[in-house]
Amino acid sequence: MAVFFHSSETDFNAEVGEYEEFPQPEPENAATEKTTKPKCRHLSVVLLSFGLLCVLQAILNISLRLALSEPTSKVETEVRSCPRGWLMFASSCYYFSSQRRSWDDSLxxxxQRDANLVIIDNRQEQDFLTGFTEAAWVGMTDREEEGTWIWVDGTVVEKDRLRWALGQPDDAYGGEDCGDIHTMIDFIGLNDYNCSTRNQWICEMPLQ
Known part of the structure; x- marks a missing residue:
């Protein structure tokens, strides 16, 4: 809007108007600050996340080490073995004598060795025992009833499951009531023999 004043001597013009305020120009680094602040915030989030991951990793490492340091089982595994001079097969220990005695003295x-004359359960065990001596007493007898062979633990000898020497048992001379195991060229397997004969013998005990 314009207003005019008139005086007598001279004309005096005064113009009054409305002025619009113009925004001041921003500093040159303002745009940079606007773009930098979001980047800084993003970087802070990344660093914070990385720090949390490091802390979690440290906790997991400590937990894993503690878990590995604890015993896996409270029950210790027992290592079983045979006495010195005994041989191991399956779950038993075997002693092969170097002396010769009767069947009863061998038993x-x-x-006395906390064992028994050997009880042969199967062909695999018999094969293991074969070959150590030419003849050795084993823990079977048919003293109580001729032809019915009994192991020293009271169980019946299953003759068909074991290998007998050719033609045995034959109760030769009417007095062969004790059993031994033979390993000879033409005579391999179980055999009945006179109990008073002096033979080597085989003892058996469970693994200790």
Whole structure:
């Protein structure tokens, strides 16, 4: 809007108007600050996340080390073995004598060793025992009833499951009531023999 004043001597013009305020120009680095602040915020979030991951990793490492340091089982595994001079097969220990005694004396020797004359359960065990001596007493007898062979633990000998020497048992001379195991060129397997004969013997005990 314009207003005019008139005086007598001279004309005086005064113009009054409305003025619009113009925004001041921003500093040159203002745009840079606007773009930098979001980047800084983003970087801070990344750093914070990385720090949390490091802390979690440290906790996991400590937990893993503690878990590995604890015993896996409270029950210790027992290592079983045979006495010195005994041989191991499956779950048993075997002693092969170097002396010769009767069947009864051989049985007594095994008992004194906390063992028994060997009881042969299967062909695999018999194959293992074959070859150590030409003849050795084993823990079977048919003293109580001729032809019915009994192991020293009271169980019946299953003759068909074991290998007998050719033509045995034959109860030769009417007095072969004790069993031994033979390993000879033409005579391999179980055999009945006179109990008073002096033979080597085989003791057996469970793994200790």
């Amino acid at each position: 007594e020797d095994c008992v």
